[in-house]
Amino acid sequence: MSAFHFLRALSQINKTTPKSSLLLRSRRIRHAAYASMAYTAGRSRLWSRALLRRLQRRSRLRYFSSQRTRAVIAPRRLKAVRPRSGEPSRAEALRRLVPGGAGMDYCSLLDETAHYIQCLSSQVQLMQKVVGSISS
Amino acid sequence: MEMDSNDKCGMEKRSGDHLNHQTSGISASWQFGTPSMGAVPANPPIAMCQGAPITSSSCPSVTVVDSFGPGPWNHPANPQNSGFSNVQTTMSASTSIPIGKPVSVSSREMFLPPIPGILLPSLSLFPADSAFIERAARFSCFNGGNFSDITNAFGPSESLTPLSNASRDVTGDQVQKSELHLNEVPRDIVVPIGCGSIGGSPLNNRRDQGSSLVGGLSNECWEANFSEDDQEKSPELTNTAGNSSSSDLAAKKRKRTDQDMELDQVQRGPQLSTENTKDTTETKQKVEKNSSKPTGKQVKDSTEGPKEDYIHVRARRGQATNSHSLAERVRREKISERMKYLQDLVPGCSKVTGKAVMLDEIINYVQSLQRQVEFLSMKLATVNPRTDFNMEGTLSKDFSQTCGGSSSMIGFSPDMILPQLHPSQQGLDQFGISGMGNPSDAIRRAMNAQLTAMNGFKEPMPQIPDVWDDELHNVMQLNYNANPPFNSKELNSKPRDGFPI
Numbered sequence: 001m002s003a004f005h006f007l008r009a010l011s012q013i014n015k016t017t018p019k020s021s022l023l024l025r026s027r028r029i030r031h032a033a034y035a036s037m038a039y040t041a042g043r044s045r046l047w048s049r050a051l052l053r054r055l056q057r058r059s060r061l062r063y064f065s066s067q068r069t070r071a072v073i074a075p076r077r078l079k080a081v082r083p084r085s086g087e088p089s090r091a092e093a094l095r096r097l098v099p100g101g102a103g104m105d106y107c108s109l110l111d112e113t114a115h116y117i118q119c120l121s122s123q124v125q126l127m128q129k130v131v132g133s134i135s136s
Numbered sequence: 137m138e139m140d141s142n143d144k145c146g147m148e149k150r151s152g153d154h155l156n157h158q159t160s161g162i163s164a165s166w167q168f169g170t171p172s173m174g175a176v177p178a179n180p181p182i183a184m185c186q187g188a189p190i191t192s193s194s195c196p197s198v199t200v201v202d203s204f205g206p207g208p209w210n211h212p213a214n215p216q217n218s219g220f221s222n223v224q225t226t227m228s229a230s231t232s233i234p235i236g237k238p239v240s241v242s243s244r245e246m247f248l249p250p251i252p253g254i255l256l257p258s259l260s261l262f263p264a265d266s267a268f269i270e271r272a273a274r275f276s277c278f279n280g281g282n283f284s285d286i287t288n289a290f291g292p293s294e295s296l297t298p299l300s301n302a303s304r305d306v307t308g309d310q311v312q313k314s315e316l317h318l319n320e321v322p323r324d325i326v327v328p329i330g331c332g333s334i335g336g337s338p339l340n341n342r343r344d345q346g347s348s349l350v351g352g353l354s355n356e357c358w359e360a361n362f363s364e365d366d367q368e369k370s371p372e373l374t375n376t377a378g379n380s381s382s383s384d385l386a387a388k389k390r391k392r393t394d395q396d397m398e399l400d401q402v403q404r405g406p407q408l409s410t411e412n413t414k415d416t417t418e419t420k421q422k423v424e425k426n427s428s429k430p431t432g433k434q435v436k437d438s439t440e441g442p443k444e445d446y447i448h449v450r451a452r453r454g455q456a457t458n459s460h461s462l463a464e465r466v467r468r469e470k471i472s473e474r475m476k477y478l479q480d481l482v483p484g485c486s487k488v489t490g491k492a493v494m495l496d497e498i499i500n501y502v503q504s505l506q507r508q509v510e511f512l513s514m515k516l517a518t519v520n521p522r523t524d525f526n527m528e529g530t531l532s533k534d535f536s537q538t539c540g541g542s543s544s545m546i547g548f549s550p551d552m553i554l555p556q557l558h559p560s561q562q563g564l565d566q567f568g569i570s571g572m573g574n575p576s577d578a579i580r581r582a583m584n585a586q587l588t589a590m591n592g593f594k595e596p597m598p599q600i601p602d603v604w605d606d607e608l609h610n611v612m613q614l615n616y617n618a619n620p621p622f623n624s625k626e627l628n629s630k631p632r633d634g635f636p637i
Contacts, residue, residue: 010516025517026510033509090495097502107467110474113498117481120505127512134519 002040002119003126006033010130031055037123047112048119050100 009032017025035055041048094109095101098116101109451457455465475494479485482501488494 022517026514029516030510030513033513090492090499093499094495094502097499097506107470107474110471110478113502114474114478114481117478117502117505120502120509124505124508124512127509127516131512131515131519
């Protein structure tokens with residue numbers, strides 16, 4: 001299912017974006033990869049919900065953004081993850097890595113991390129296969 | 137956590153589960169206590185569940201209860217000793233389970249039989265002192281069970297007070313002790329009920345009347361290792377007594393499937409603390425024996441576990457039974473279990489031990505995966521501009537590679553994709569994908585079947601694709617339509633958090 005969505009988005013990107021803007025294309029492809037990954041994971045996962053929310057926010061931001069709105073919204077994203085008790089300090093880094101990790105307790109963070117790793121690795125495999133099939 | 141609905145189910149289930157276990161325990165203790173009949177020591181040795189279990193069916197307990205019912209009524213005026221003997225004879229006559237020890241022992245046994253229907257009528261009557269004392273003693277002989285109804289029966293606690301007072305005046309030390317036990321008995325019966333459906337505040341009032349004997353009694357009654365700890369359970373009890381849906385820590389820990397006597401969260405009043413220490417050594421042996429029992433029950437518990445929101449935690453021998461420490465232990469076990477799972481996921485982490493190093497490895501792995509995604513997207517951006525890029529060919533090749541090529545699927549997918557992609561390519565600007573409808577669902581299903589096998593994790597069947605379709609389309613659409621206002625500033629801005637997007 002993720003392959004379908006990703007490939008569909010990929011084909012669309014190929015059609016719509018100019019070939020010159022490599023950075024733009026790569027960014028969009030990455031956006032599509034994460035979006036299809038989160039979509040495939042479903043609503044049952046915290047990280048997928050948070051990821052979709054983030055993607056939507058950024059997309060809307062880019063679409064409607066002016067310099068002012070970007071400056072206003074940016075400081076909110078800089079809010080530091082406060083160190084929580086009863087968990088190692090490295091958990092903060094993990095929270096920043098996993099989408100939606102800031103709002104979870106340590107136990108569910110580990111849970112979400114496991115599922116996130118699963119989805120990420122499958123997405124990477126998929127992309128590798130696509131690249132392989134295209135280039136061959 | 138939702139306790140309300142689970143409460144009733146758990147209670148009923150527990151009553152069913154407890155019957156077998158408790159009857160055996162009861163019989164054992166009774167047998168043990170028989171020789172010392174007539175003696176009312178202050179702290180009789182703990183005689184719980186040491187003998188071989190008698191028939192573990194509900195029938196004996198029922199008969200026992202039945203015999204209890206008429207028993208006290210038949211001997212209302214007898215002094216305590218004779219009453220006990222009468223009861224014992226009646227008991228032995230009716231069942232193979234002798235009453236055993238008098239009040240002191242029986243009152244230690246906190247658990248009432250899980251047959252509230254039978255108990256309620258007898259409880260509500262509160263006849264003369266000795267009869268009541270006998271009954272209370274007998275009730276305390278039963279192990280575990282569904283306390284909720286019983287505690288409700290104890291609701292009219294005012295009747296207990298005059299009874300106990302009267303008994304104190306009428307008879308001598310034994311009656312006094314038994315009456316004290318009596319006072320304790322309802323309290324203890326109430327106290328250990330952790331399930332949150334405790335009979336309510338009147339019982340808490342009874343606790344306040346306590347004597348120091350309560351602690352000893354309640355301790356020995358418990359099969360669990362209550363010896364370890366004495367909790368200030370009165371505040372907790374008051375909390376739980378009021379609403380069964382209370383989400384206090386103690387309630388959360390309880391697995392309904394397990395028996396009450398295995399509750400580690402001791403809902404005892406503060407006055408029990410003194411007795412707890414005395415019985416520590418005695419109960420520890422019981423704990424050791426009981427530790428093997430729950431292992432047998434755990435299999436059953438695990439099957440019923442998913443239905444409950446609460447998890448019963450059993451404090452192991454030598455471990456603190458503090459509510460906080462128990463919660464900590466549960467949490468730690470959960471975390472370690474998840475760390476083990478993560479260890480399997482992350483490649484090359486089998487040799488790593490310790491949470492700190494493991495966490496570092498996990499973080500590195502997630503970062504590497506995210507970097508890989510970025511790199512691959514860059515690669516795709518460079519590779520894709522080929523004009524002869526064939527989506528259908530790629531798709532079918534992709535499926536064949538990933539799924540080992542189930543021929544039917546491969547034959548299926550290009551056919552399905554072809555008609556789809558053409559209209560989709562035309563309508564991409566307006567995102568006519570939503571018009572795909574059935575074909576897309578079919579493809580999704582096919583791909584889902586293939587990919588789930590590949591990915592190894594179940595993805596939700598598209599009952600929610602409609603909602604998600606819109607979301608995904610919005611996301612994609614906004615991304616694609618962002619081309620005009622897009623400027624290089626955003627490209628150069630570093631991501632503020634580790635997440636690359």
